[in-house]
Amino acid sequence: MRKQKPVKDSFVIMTELVLPNDTNTLNNLMGGRMMHLMDIAAAIAAQKHSNRIVVTASVDNVSFREGIRLGNVVTLQAQVTRSFASSMEVHIDVWAEDIPSGTRIKSNEAFFTFVAVDQSGRPIDVPEALPETPEEIALYEGALRRRQLRLVLAGRMKPEEATELKALFAME
Template identity: 90%
Template sequence: MMRKQKPVKDSFVNMTELVLPNDTNTLNNLMGGRMMHLMDIAAAVAAQKHSNRIVVTASVDNVSFREGIKLGSVITLQAQVTRAFSSSMEVHIDVWAEDIPSGTKFKSNEAFFTFVAVDQSGRPIDVPEALPETPEEISLFDGALRRRQLRLLLAGRLKPEDATELKSLFAIG
Protein backbone atom coordinates (compact mmCIF):
# COMPACT_ATOMS: atom_id res chain seq x y z
CA MET A 1 0.00 0.00 0.00
CA MET A 2 1.38 3.40 -1.00
CA ARG A 3 1.76 5.92 1.80
CA LYS A 4 -0.07 9.21 1.62
CA GLN A 5 2.01 12.13 0.31
CA LYS A 6 2.14 15.56 1.88
CA PRO A 7 3.85 18.67 0.46
CA VAL A 8 6.91 19.65 2.52
CA LYS A 9 5.74 23.28 2.46
CA ASP A 10 2.86 22.23 4.75
CA SER A 11 5.41 21.56 7.52
CA PHE A 12 7.03 25.02 7.36
CA VAL A 13 7.54 26.73 10.73
CA ASN A 14 8.64 30.33 11.24
CA MET A 15 9.41 31.03 14.91
CA THR A 16 10.67 34.35 16.27
CA GLU A 17 12.27 35.02 19.67
CA LEU A 18 13.84 38.01 21.38
CA VAL A 19 17.18 37.36 23.12
CA LEU A 20 16.62 38.38 26.73
CA PRO A 21 19.12 38.66 29.62
CA ASN A 22 18.19 35.23 31.00
CA ASP A 23 19.09 33.66 27.60
CA THR A 24 22.67 34.98 27.56
CA ASN A 25 26.09 34.06 28.88
CA THR A 26 28.53 36.40 30.68
CA LEU A 27 29.54 37.92 27.30
CA ASN A 28 25.88 38.88 26.67
CA ASN A 29 25.63 36.38 23.80
CA LEU A 30 22.83 33.86 23.39
CA MET A 31 23.83 30.61 25.12
CA GLY A 32 24.36 27.65 22.77
CA GLY A 33 22.12 25.40 24.86
CA ARG A 34 19.29 27.91 24.64
CA MET A 35 19.75 28.03 20.84
CA MET A 36 19.62 24.22 20.67
CA HIS A 37 16.44 24.26 22.77
CA LEU A 38 14.75 26.69 20.39
CA MET A 39 15.94 24.76 17.33
CA ASP A 40 14.53 21.53 18.79
CA ILE A 41 11.14 23.16 19.38
CA ALA A 42 10.90 24.65 15.87
CA ALA A 43 12.00 21.36 14.26
CA ALA A 44 9.59 19.31 16.40
CA VAL A 45 6.67 21.52 15.38
CA ALA A 46 7.59 21.04 11.70
CA ALA A 47 7.74 17.26 12.18
CA GLN A 48 4.39 17.28 14.00
CA LYS A 49 2.79 19.35 11.24
CA HIS A 50 3.99 16.82 8.65
CA SER A 51 3.06 13.68 10.55
CA ASN A 52 0.07 14.84 12.63
CA ARG A 53 1.61 12.73 15.38
CA ILE A 54 3.59 13.01 18.59
CA VAL A 55 7.28 13.17 17.67
CA VAL A 56 10.51 12.54 19.54
CA THR A 57 13.98 13.80 18.68
CA ALA A 58 16.13 10.97 17.33
CA SER A 59 19.28 12.85 16.31
CA VAL A 60 20.82 16.23 15.67
CA ASP A 61 23.46 16.67 13.00
CA ASN A 62 26.41 18.97 13.39
CA VAL A 63 25.42 22.40 14.69
CA SER A 64 28.12 25.04 14.42
CA PHE A 65 27.83 28.50 15.89
CA ARG A 66 29.11 30.93 13.26
CA GLU A 67 28.83 34.19 15.17
CA GLY A 68 27.63 35.26 18.60
CA ILE A 69 24.06 36.54 18.86
CA LYS A 70 23.88 39.55 21.12
CA LEU A 71 21.42 40.40 23.87
CA GLY A 72 18.44 42.23 22.37
CA SER A 73 18.73 40.55 18.98
CA VAL A 74 15.73 38.98 17.31
CA ILE A 75 16.22 35.42 16.13
CA THR A 76 14.08 33.76 13.50
CA LEU A 77 14.08 29.99 13.18
CA GLN A 78 12.75 28.45 9.97
CA ALA A 79 12.19 24.71 9.92
CA GLN A 80 10.71 22.33 7.36
CA VAL A 81 10.62 18.58 6.79
CA THR A 82 12.97 17.65 3.94
CA ARG A 83 12.13 13.96 3.62
CA ALA A 84 10.13 11.31 5.45
CA PHE A 85 11.09 7.67 5.71
CA SER A 86 8.79 5.06 7.28
CA SER A 87 8.43 6.62 10.75
CA SER A 88 11.28 9.12 10.76
CA MET A 89 11.52 12.60 9.28
CA GLU A 90 14.52 14.78 8.55
CA VAL A 91 13.95 18.46 9.35
CA HIS A 92 16.16 21.30 8.10
CA ILE A 93 16.48 24.41 10.27
CA ASP A 94 17.93 27.83 9.43
CA VAL A 95 18.48 30.39 12.19
CA TRP A 96 18.73 34.09 11.40
CA ALA A 97 19.82 36.78 13.87
CA GLU A 98 18.80 40.39 13.46
CA ASP A 99 19.84 43.55 15.25
CA ILE A 100 16.82 45.67 14.40
CA PRO A 101 18.23 49.09 15.49
CA SER A 102 21.35 48.68 13.30
CA GLY A 103 19.50 46.94 10.47
CA THR A 104 21.94 44.01 10.36
CA LYS A 105 20.85 40.43 9.76
CA PHE A 106 22.91 37.26 9.38
CA LYS A 107 22.46 33.49 9.27
CA SER A 108 23.84 32.13 12.52
CA ASN A 109 23.03 28.42 12.40
CA GLU A 110 21.83 25.65 10.14
CA ALA A 111 21.21 22.02 11.07
CA PHE A 112 19.34 18.83 10.32
CA PHE A 113 17.31 17.17 13.06
CA THR A 114 15.71 13.74 12.82
CA PHE A 115 12.39 12.99 14.50
CA VAL A 116 10.42 9.78 14.86
CA ALA A 117 6.62 9.82 14.97
CA VAL A 118 5.21 7.68 17.76
CA ASP A 119 1.82 6.45 18.89
CA GLN A 120 0.38 6.96 22.38
CA SER A 121 2.47 4.03 23.65
CA GLY A 122 5.69 5.50 22.28
CA ARG A 123 6.02 2.99 19.41
CA PRO A 124 7.13 4.28 15.99
CA ILE A 125 4.29 4.85 13.56
CA ASP A 126 4.25 5.46 9.79
CA VAL A 127 4.24 9.01 8.45
CA PRO A 128 3.22 10.43 5.05
CA GLU A 129 5.85 10.69 2.33
CA ALA A 130 7.29 14.17 1.83
CA LEU A 131 6.52 15.76 -1.52
CA PRO A 132 9.11 18.40 -2.50
CA GLU A 133 8.03 21.02 -5.04
CA THR A 134 10.57 23.86 -5.31
CA PRO A 135 14.17 23.42 -6.54
CA GLU A 136 15.50 23.96 -2.99
CA GLU A 137 13.03 21.42 -1.53
CA ILE A 138 14.02 18.90 -4.23
CA SER A 139 17.73 19.43 -3.54
CA LEU A 140 17.27 18.89 0.22
CA PHE A 141 15.04 15.86 -0.46
CA ASP A 142 17.63 14.33 -2.82
CA GLY A 143 20.45 14.67 -0.25
CA ALA A 144 18.41 13.34 2.66
CA LEU A 145 19.02 9.64 1.97
CA ARG A 146 22.82 10.18 1.98
CA ARG A 147 22.58 12.14 5.24
CA ARG A 148 20.38 9.43 6.75
CA GLN A 149 22.78 6.65 5.76
CA LEU A 150 25.70 8.61 7.20
CA ARG A 151 23.83 9.10 10.50
CA LEU A 152 23.01 5.38 10.68
CA LEU A 153 26.57 4.40 9.76
CA LEU A 154 28.05 6.65 12.45
CA ALA A 155 25.57 5.30 15.00
CA GLY A 156 26.58 1.72 14.16
CA ARG A 157 23.09 0.90 12.91
CA LEU A 158 24.11 0.42 9.26
CA LYS A 159 26.93 -1.69 7.85
CA PRO A 160 29.30 0.17 5.49
CA GLU A 161 28.50 -2.26 2.67
CA ASP A 162 24.81 -1.39 3.00
CA ALA A 163 25.39 2.37 2.68
CA THR A 164 24.45 2.35 -1.01
CA GLU A 165 24.05 6.14 -1.33
CA LEU A 166 27.44 6.77 0.25
CA LYS A 167 29.43 4.25 -1.81
CA SER A 168 29.37 6.48 -4.90
CA LEU A 169 30.86 9.37 -2.88
CA PHE A 170 33.88 7.29 -1.89
CA ALA A 171 34.29 5.11 -4.97
CA ILE A 172 37.82 5.12 -6.29
CA GLY A 173 37.89 4.88 -10.04
Protein backbone atom coordinates in the same frame (compact mmCIF):
# COMPACT_ATOMS: atom_id res chain seq x y z
CA MET B 1 1.70 3.26 -0.92
CA ARG B 2 1.96 5.93 1.77
CA LYS B 3 -0.03 9.12 1.51
CA GLN B 4 2.03 12.03 0.14
CA LYS B 5 2.21 15.47 1.72
CA PRO B 6 4.02 18.53 0.31
CA VAL B 7 7.01 19.53 2.45
CA LYS B 8 5.86 23.17 2.28
CA ASP B 9 2.94 22.18 4.54
CA SER B 10 5.45 21.58 7.36
CA PHE B 11 7.11 25.02 7.11
CA VAL B 12 7.48 26.80 10.47
CA ILE B 13 8.75 30.26 11.37
CA MET B 14 9.48 30.91 15.04
CA THR B 15 10.73 34.23 16.40
CA GLU B 16 12.32 34.94 19.79
CA LEU B 17 13.91 37.97 21.44
CA VAL B 18 17.24 37.29 23.17
CA LEU B 19 16.79 38.37 26.78
CA PRO B 20 19.38 38.58 29.59
CA ASN B 21 18.41 35.18 31.02
CA ASP B 22 19.20 33.57 27.62
CA THR B 23 22.80 34.80 27.47
CA ASN B 24 26.23 33.82 28.71
CA THR B 25 28.73 36.14 30.44
CA LEU B 26 29.69 37.64 27.05
CA ASN B 27 26.04 38.64 26.40
CA ASN B 28 25.72 36.06 23.61
CA LEU B 29 22.84 33.62 23.31
CA MET B 30 23.86 30.37 25.06
CA GLY B 31 24.37 27.42 22.70
CA GLY B 32 22.11 25.17 24.75
CA ARG B 33 19.32 27.72 24.57
CA MET B 34 19.80 27.92 20.79
CA MET B 35 19.56 24.14 20.48
CA HIS B 36 16.42 24.18 22.65
CA LEU B 37 14.78 26.68 20.28
CA MET B 38 15.90 24.68 17.24
CA ASP B 39 14.45 21.49 18.71
CA ILE B 40 11.08 23.16 19.30
CA ALA B 41 10.84 24.66 15.79
CA ALA B 42 11.90 21.38 14.17
CA ALA B 43 9.47 19.34 16.29
CA ILE B 44 6.60 21.59 15.24
CA ALA B 45 7.54 21.07 11.56
CA ALA B 46 7.66 17.28 12.07
CA GLN B 47 4.30 17.35 13.86
CA LYS B 48 2.75 19.37 11.03
CA HIS B 49 3.99 16.82 8.50
CA SER B 50 2.99 13.71 10.43
CA ASN B 51 -0.01 14.95 12.44
CA ARG B 52 1.46 12.87 15.26
CA ILE B 53 3.41 13.15 18.49
CA VAL B 54 7.12 13.25 17.60
CA VAL B 55 10.32 12.60 19.50
CA THR B 56 13.82 13.80 18.66
CA ALA B 57 15.92 10.91 17.32
CA SER B 58 19.12 12.72 16.33
CA VAL B 59 20.73 16.08 15.80
CA ASP B 60 23.36 16.53 13.12
CA ASN B 61 26.34 18.80 13.51
CA VAL B 62 25.30 22.22 14.78
CA SER B 63 27.87 24.91 14.05
CA PHE B 64 27.69 28.30 15.67
CA ARG B 65 28.93 30.58 12.90
CA GLU B 66 28.13 33.92 14.47
CA GLY B 67 27.30 34.95 18.00
CA ILE B 68 23.77 36.12 18.64
CA ARG B 69 23.76 39.12 20.93
CA LEU B 70 21.53 40.21 23.77
CA GLY B 71 18.58 42.13 22.27
CA ASN B 72 18.80 40.41 18.86
CA VAL B 73 15.71 38.90 17.31
CA VAL B 74 16.22 35.23 16.43
CA THR B 75 14.17 33.77 13.58
CA LEU B 76 14.13 30.01 13.09
CA GLN B 77 12.81 28.46 9.88
CA ALA B 78 12.18 24.71 9.87
CA GLN B 79 10.77 22.34 7.28
CA VAL B 80 10.67 18.58 6.72
CA THR B 81 13.07 17.63 3.92
CA ARG B 82 12.24 13.93 3.60
CA SER B 83 10.38 11.21 5.44
CA PHE B 84 11.07 7.54 5.76
CA ALA B 85 8.80 4.91 7.37
CA SER B 86 8.29 6.64 10.72
CA SER B 87 11.13 9.18 10.73
CA MET B 88 11.46 12.64 9.26
CA GLU B 89 14.50 14.78 8.59
CA VAL B 90 13.94 18.47 9.35
CA HIS B 91 16.19 21.30 8.13
CA ILE B 92 16.50 24.39 10.33
CA ASP B 93 17.96 27.79 9.41
CA VAL B 94 18.58 30.34 12.16
CA TRP B 95 18.84 34.07 11.51
CA ALA B 96 19.87 36.78 13.97
CA GLU B 97 18.68 40.33 13.44
CA ASP B 98 19.84 43.50 15.11
CA ILE B 99 16.82 45.64 14.41
CA PRO B 100 18.30 49.04 15.43
CA SER B 101 21.30 48.59 13.09
CA GLY B 102 19.30 46.89 10.35
CA THR B 103 21.66 43.91 10.12
CA ARG B 104 20.62 40.29 9.66
CA ILE B 105 22.94 37.28 9.59
CA LYS B 106 22.52 33.54 9.23
CA SER B 107 23.98 32.15 12.42
CA ASN B 108 23.08 28.45 12.42
CA GLU B 109 21.89 25.61 10.25
CA ALA B 110 21.23 22.00 11.17
CA PHE B 111 19.32 18.83 10.42
CA PHE B 112 17.27 17.13 13.13
CA THR B 113 15.58 13.74 12.84
CA PHE B 114 12.26 12.99 14.49
CA VAL B 115 10.24 9.81 14.84
CA ALA B 116 6.45 9.90 14.91
CA VAL B 117 4.97 7.80 17.71
CA ASP B 118 1.55 6.61 18.76
CA GLN B 119 0.03 7.16 22.21
CA SER B 120 2.07 4.22 23.56
CA GLY B 121 5.34 5.65 22.25
CA ARG B 122 5.71 3.13 19.40
CA PRO B 123 6.88 4.36 15.98
CA ILE B 124 4.08 4.94 13.50
CA ASP B 125 4.11 5.51 9.73
CA VAL B 126 4.22 9.07 8.38
CA PRO B 127 3.22 10.50 5.00
CA GLU B 128 5.78 10.53 2.22
CA ALA B 129 7.39 13.98 1.82
CA LEU B 130 6.74 15.58 -1.55
CA PRO B 131 9.31 18.25 -2.54
CA GLU B 132 8.24 20.78 -5.17
CA THR B 133 10.76 23.63 -5.48
CA PRO B 134 14.39 23.22 -6.65
CA GLU B 135 15.64 23.87 -3.08
CA GLU B 136 13.19 21.35 -1.61
CA ILE B 137 14.24 18.77 -4.21
CA ALA B 138 17.95 19.31 -3.49
CA LEU B 139 17.41 18.86 0.26
CA TYR B 140 15.23 15.80 -0.40
CA GLU B 141 17.86 14.20 -2.64
CA GLY B 142 20.63 14.71 -0.06
CA ALA B 143 18.54 13.34 2.81
CA LEU B 144 19.23 9.66 2.12
CA ARG B 145 23.02 10.26 2.24
CA ARG B 146 22.66 12.21 5.49
CA ARG B 147 20.46 9.44 6.92
CA GLN B 148 22.95 6.73 6.01
CA LEU B 149 25.79 8.74 7.54
CA ARG B 150 23.78 9.16 10.77
CA LEU B 151 23.07 5.43 10.90
CA VAL B 152 26.70 4.48 10.24
CA LEU B 153 27.96 6.89 12.92
CA ALA B 154 25.39 5.53 15.38
CA GLY B 155 26.49 1.96 14.67
CA ARG B 156 23.05 1.04 13.30
CA MET B 157 24.28 0.48 9.73
CA LYS B 158 27.45 -1.14 8.44
CA PRO B 159 29.53 1.22 6.30
CA GLU B 160 29.48 -1.23 3.40
CA GLU B 161 25.65 -1.10 3.40
CA ALA B 162 25.60 2.69 2.96
CA THR B 163 25.13 2.64 -0.80
CA GLU B 164 24.52 6.39 -1.13
CA LEU B 165 27.72 7.18 0.78
CA LYS B 166 29.76 4.69 -1.23
CA ALA B 167 28.59 6.39 -4.43
CA LEU B 168 30.13 9.67 -3.17
CA PHE B 169 33.55 8.06 -2.82
CA ALA B 170 33.48 5.63 -5.75
CA MET B 171 36.60 5.81 -7.86
CA GLU B 172 36.33 5.08 -11.56
